[in-house]
Structure formats: C-alpha cells, structure tokens
Amino acid sequence: MTVEARVVRFESLALDSGATLSPVDIAYESYGELNESKSNAILVLHAFSGDAHAAGISAETGKPGWWDNMIGPGKAFDTNRYCVICSNVLGGCRGTTGPSSIRPDTAQPYAMSFPVITIRDMVRLQKMLIDHLGIRRLLAVTGGSMGGMQALEWALSYPEMVASVIPIATTARHSAQQIAFNEVGRQAIMADPDWKEGNYYGSNPPARGLAVARMIGHITYMSDDSMREKFGRRLRGKENFGFGFDVDFEVESYLRYRGSEFVNRFDANSYLYITKAMDYFDLTNGQGSLSSVFARAKARFLVISFTSDWLYPSYQSQEIVRALRAWNLDVAYCELPSNYGHDAFLVDVGEQTDLIRGFLARTYDKAEAAA
Amino acid sequence: MSSAQAQPAAGTRRPFVRELLGRSDYAIISEIVEPGTRVLDLGCGEGELLQWLAENKGVDARGVEISGLKVQRAIARGVSVYQGDIDEGLADYPDDAFDYVILSQTLQETHRPLKVLREMLRVGKRAIVAFPNFAHWSVRLSMLRTGQAPRTKLFPYEWYESPNIHFLTVVDFERLAQKEKLIIERCYFLSGNRRVTVMPNLLAEVAVYLVRK
Numbered sequence: 001m002t003v004e005a006r007v008v009r010f011e012s013l014a015l016d017s018g019a020t021l022s023p024v025d026i027a028y029e030s031y032g033e034l035n036e037s038k039s040n041a042i043l044v045l046h047a048f049s050g051d052a053h054a055a056g057i058s059a060e061t062g063k064p065g066w067w068d069n070m071i072g073p074g075k076a077f078d079t080n081r082y083c084v085i086c087s088n089v090l091g092g093c094r095g096t097t098g099p100s101s102i103r104p105d106t107a108q109p110y111a112m113s114f115p116v117i118t119i120r121d122m123v124r125l126q127k128m129l130i131d132h133l134g135i136r137r138l139l140a141v142t143g144g145s146m147g148g149m150q151a152l153e154w155a156l157s158y159p160e161m162v163a164s165v166i167p168i169a170t171t172a173r174h175s176a177q178q179i180a181f182n183e184v185g186r187q188a189i190m191a192d193p194d195w196k197e198g199n200y201y202g203s204n205p206p207a208r209g210l211a212v213a214r215m216i217g218h219i220t221y222m223s224d225d226s227m228r229e230k231f232g233r234r235l236r237g238k239e240n241f242g243f244g245f246d247v248d249f250e251v252e253s254y255l256r257y258r259g260s261e262f263v264n265r266f267d268a269n270s271y272l273y274i275t276k277a278m279d280y281f282d283l284t285n286g287q288g289s290l291s292s293v294f295a296r297a298k299a300r301f302l303v304i305s306f307t308s309d310w311l312y313p314s315y316q317s318q319e320i321v322r323a324l325r326a327w328n329l330d331v332a333y334c335e336l337p338s339n340y341g342h343d344a345f346l347v348d349v350g351e352q353t354d355l356i357r358g359f360l361a362r363t364y365d366k367a368e369a370a371a
Numbered sequence: 372m373s374s375a376q377a378q379p380a381a382g383t384r385r386p387f388v389r390e391l392l393g394r395s396d397y398a399i400i401s402e403i404v405e406p407g408t409r410v411l412d413l414g415c416g417e418g419e420l421l422q423w424l425a426e427n428k429g430v431d432a433r434g435v436e437i438s439g440l441k442v443q444r445a446i447a448r449g450v451s452v453y454q455g456d457i458d459e460g461l462a463d464y465p466d467d468a469f470d471y472v473i474l475s476q477t478l479q480e481t482h483r484p485l486k487v488l489r490e491m492l493r494v495g496k497r498a499i500v501a502f503p504n505f506a507h508w509s510v511r512l513s514m515l516r517t518g519q520a521p522r523t524k525l526f527p528y529e530w531y532e533s534p535n536i537h538f539l540t541v542v543d544f545e546r547l548a549q550k551e552k553l554i555i556e557r558c559y560f561l562s563g564n565r566r567v568t569v570m571p572n573l574l575a576e577v578a579v580y581l582v583r584k
C-alpha cells in the first residue's frame with residue numbers, strides 16, 4: 001500500500017509560551033476509511049524522531065512506516081475496521097512547521113527564532129487537524145514514548161473528544177534522568193562548530209553533534225540484555241583489536257551507522273526544540289500531585305509498559321494508572337515482558353497487538369452502543 | 372449469625388456460567404450481581420467471569436490480577452484489568468467506587484486478609500467473598516489420618532508449595548464478620564456443583580458470602 005502525506009495549512013496557532021505561529025502547516029497520512037458517522041478514527045502520535053509516515057510504503061521514500069507492524073489490515077490497529085491518522089509534530093522537520101521552515105516575514109528559515117513549543121502546543125495543532133477532518137470524537141489516541149505524552153495530553157485537553165487512550169512506554173512528566181539525557185544530546189549539537197547558533201541552513205549541518213546526540217539516544221532505547229545479545233563484545237570485521245580509535249567493536253559500528261543515518265533525515269534544530277518540549281512536559285504543571293489532574297479525564301485507558309525499558313520505566317506508567325484509579329476511571333494496565341528496552345514498543349509487537357485489538361474492539365462496541 | 376439456608380436456585384444463566392467457566396462459585400456470583408452495576412474482581416485471572424458479567428449483565432467490569440500473562444489474556448478479551456497486588460492495590464480507589472468487590476478463592480492467599488476485607492468494603496458497597504472451607508470433612512480426615520498438612524482435592528499442594536497462607540473455615544469467616552460488624556446478606560455453600568444446606572462447616576467445600584458494612 002503506497003501512501004502519501006498531505007499538508008493542511010492553518011492561519012495561526014497560539015502557543016503556551018505566549019508566542020503565535022502564523023501560518024502553520026501540519027503534514028499527515030491516513031490509512032483505512034472513515035465510516036459514515038466518522039466514529040472509527042484513531043489518532044496515532046509519533047515518538048521523538050518519528051514522522052507522519054506510520055504505515056504503508058511511502059510514495060516519497062519507498063520505506064515502510066515506523067509502526068507498519070501495528071497498523072494495517074488485520075493488525076493491532078486494523079485498517080479494515082478503523083481509520084488511522086498520523087501527523088508530524090509541531091517543531092518537526094517532516095512537513096509540519098518547525099525551525100527549518102521558512103519564516104514568512106524574513107523568507108529565511110526560522111532557525112533559533114522559532115518559538116519554544118510544548119507537548120500541549122503539539123496537541124493543540126493536532127486538534128485543529130481533527131476538527132478540519134470533521135471528526136468530532138476519536139475512538140482512540142495512542143502513541144509510545146513522546147507519542148504517549150501527547151496521548152495523555154489529549155485526554156486532559158479535550159476529554160470530550162477521546163473515547164480511549166493508549167499510552168505506551170511513557171510518563172506523565174519527564175524525570176531528571178530523562179531531562180539529563182536530552183540535555184547531553186542538545187549540548188552535543190550546540191558544541192558542534194557547524195551548528196553556528198542554529199544558522200546552518202544552506203551550509204553544512206552540525207552532523208557530528210547530531211550524530212553523537214543520536215548515538216546517546218540509541219543507547220537509552222536499548223537494554224543491557226538486548227545490546228549483549230545483538231553485539232556482545234564481537235569485533236567488527238577484524239580478528240584482533242586495532243590498537244587505535246577506529247571502529248573495533250560491533251556496537252561502535254552500529255552506533256556510528258545510526259548516528260550518520262539520522263543526520264540525513266533529521267534537523268538538528270528540531271532535535272533541540274522537540275527534546276525541550278519533552279523536558280517541559282509535566283501533566284501536573286509543577287503542582288506535584290498527579291492524581292488531581294485526571295479529574296477531567298473521561299476516556300477508557302490501556303496503559304502499557306515494558307520490563308526492560310529503563311528510559312521510561314514501568315513505575316512511571318504505574319504512577320499514571322494509580323492516578324487514574326483515584327478517579328475510578330476505566331483503566332487496564334499491563335507490563336509486558338521484553339528484552340528490547342524502550343525500543344520494545346516499536347519492535348516487540350506480538351503481545352501489544354493482542355492487548356490493543358481486544359481493548360479497541362470493546363471500546364468501539366461501547367461507543368457504538370452509547371451513540 | 373446468618374442463616375445457613377441456601378437461596379433457591381434461580382436464573383436461567385446459571386448452568387450456562389457453570390458450563391462456560393466450570394466453577395460453581397462463579398455461577399453463584401453471576402446470580403448475585405445485579406445488572407448494570409460496577410464490579411471489581413480481585414484476582415480475576417483471565418477475566419472470564421468479568422467478560423461474562425459485562426456481556427450478559429451489562430456491568431462495568433474491572434479486575435486486578437498479579438500474573439502478567441493472565442492480565443494480557445484478560446485485556447485481549449476486552450476486560451479492563453490491571454496488573455497489581457491485591458494486598459496493596461486497593462488503596463488508590465475512592466470510597467464506594469464499586470457496587471460489588473469480588474474476591475473469589477483468593478482470600479486465603481492474601482498476606483493480610485482482614486485488611487483486604489476492610490478495603491473491599493471501603494471501595495465497594497458490598498463484598499462477595501468465596502473461599503475454600505478448611506473444615507470440610509475431607510480436610511479433617513486427611514489430617515487426622517496422616518498427621519500431615521492436609522492434601523485434598525481443594526487443597527492439593529504440599530505445604531511448602533501452597534499459595535494458601537491463611538486457612539479459614541465457614542465458622543471462622545462468620546466469627547470475623549460478627550467481630551467486624553458486617554451484615555451477611557446472603558450465603559451459599561457448595562460441594563462440587565451441589566448446594567449444601569446442612570452442616571456447612573463440615574460439608575461445604577466452598578462458601579460464598581455477600582456482605583456489607
């Protein structure tokens with residue numbers, strides 16, 4: 001199935017920071033058909049480095065979507081039954097307005113004049129897209145990692161518009177450790193002389209800094225076990241140590257490959273802005289108690305975490321579940337066994353599929369019965 | 372103390388539940404639960420009872436289960452179950468969140484049964500408690516004959532492998548209910564699939580109580 005991204009332009013978007021973006025584009029793809037009453041729409045929200053291309057084969061790149069194993073006919077998000085929509089986040093670099101977009105008043109890229117954005121800003125723009133598509137209520141909002149943060153934000157910002165929420169491998173607020181890893185990534189980019197205070201468009205991008213940032217990211221997405229299984233201490237294309245600083249180990253080669261590949265598809269300034277949005281994310285707005293914030297939530301929830309995910313550990317999901325229970329909301333929770341670390345939500349899809357399929361079917365039946 | 376009289380069997384669904392779930396206590400519970408109510412099942416396994424209650428009685432069904440694999444299967448069948456420990460898992464719920472809180476054949480496995488019972492009646496208006504009766508004649512006989520921790524159909528485990536850590540009997544439960552000033556609204560005694568009407572402490576393998584504060 002070949003898919004193409006579409007772009008919708010809105011006049012302006014008011015941001016949490018007080019700034020206004022005008023105009024603002026949002027790129028999205030969709031899979032499956034909306035039914036007549038538009039009651040079968042599912043909004044899928046991508047993680048930090050994802051984009052609108054969640055499923056099918058991209059007409060532009062020829063590549064499968066980042067959640068192609070979960071979205072499609074007969075899959076967890078069954079496109080024979082549901083219409084799945086995925087958009088690129090605000091601040092991104094894959095069709096939605098971000099720091100690499102052209103600023104209308106200067107005809108130059110925004111670069112660091114792009115306003116600082118939040119997860120709530122991303123969700124506000126998604127809401128404009130959903131309104132534009134004429135969908136009054138989403139059957140589900142879902143995503144892993146940063147996608148899960150957006151899903152939670154949806155449940156609180158637009159409680160009437162979501163029948164169910166599936167936050168996966170995520171948190172209600174970024175922890176010190178999560179902020180710390182993001183900050184190291186940002187510092188790597190900003191320490192690269194090619195970054196030039198963000199004004200590198202039209203010249204060499206800060207490829208070395210961005211690659212290092214991505215290498216750190218990939219370490220946090222894996223687990224000790226999965227790295228041992230995948231690489232161990234194996235050497236790369238040699239029998240003995242090279243006694244130098246070229247690649248010796250498989251794991252070094254992998255990280256370098258991942259780093260340099262990322263540079264070709266991701267904008268370094270988007271890295272700065274999106275990681276900052278994650279770091280600002282705190283559903284309690286600094287008030288501390290998570291249970292009070294879910295008072296206005298109305299959706300059913302399916303919360304999923306993974307045993308080996310140390311970047312978004314299960315305790316963060318359990319904190320969400322406990323807060324939902326305090327309001328006696330309909331919540332299912334499961335910690336799935338996996339060795340893949342944080343990456344599990346993208347690669348370990350067998351058990352996730354069973355859970356999500358059952359949960360969605362029940363949600364759909366309930367919503368139809370209520371309608 | 373409450374009457375040991377069994378209620379007359381009613382409802383056409385009972386044999387169906389028994390066939391489907393193969394557990395006589397489930398059949399009783401499915402009779403007790405009123406349609407359209409909110410139900411929390413503690414130690415709900417794979418959610419078979421909850422699914423049945425949701426589909427046949429339109430209840431708002433929730434469950435708690437410690438085994439991850441069972442939780443997965445329950446969620447896959449569309450039941451809202453969360454993975455957690457009964458002994459500590461109820462604290463987050465507000466008072467009177469449910470019409471019924473069910474604890475089926477699990478009280479004897481909890482670390483602090485009295486605390487669990489009190490919590491059930493805090494978060495629920497009524498509690499349905501089903502437990503294996505440790506005073507059943509087969510248990511008594513087994514112990515008398517062998518001088519060892521009893522091993523019967525109901526208590527099949529070696530003492531060092533048993534999940535049962537707090538053994539109780541029909542008399543024990545009723546004494547506790549009296550001490551806690553609980554009102555026993557209904558009680559049922561079962562031996563296999565048959566109702567027991569006399570000498571429940573000796574003849575009942577399983578007892579099911581509906582209690583409230």
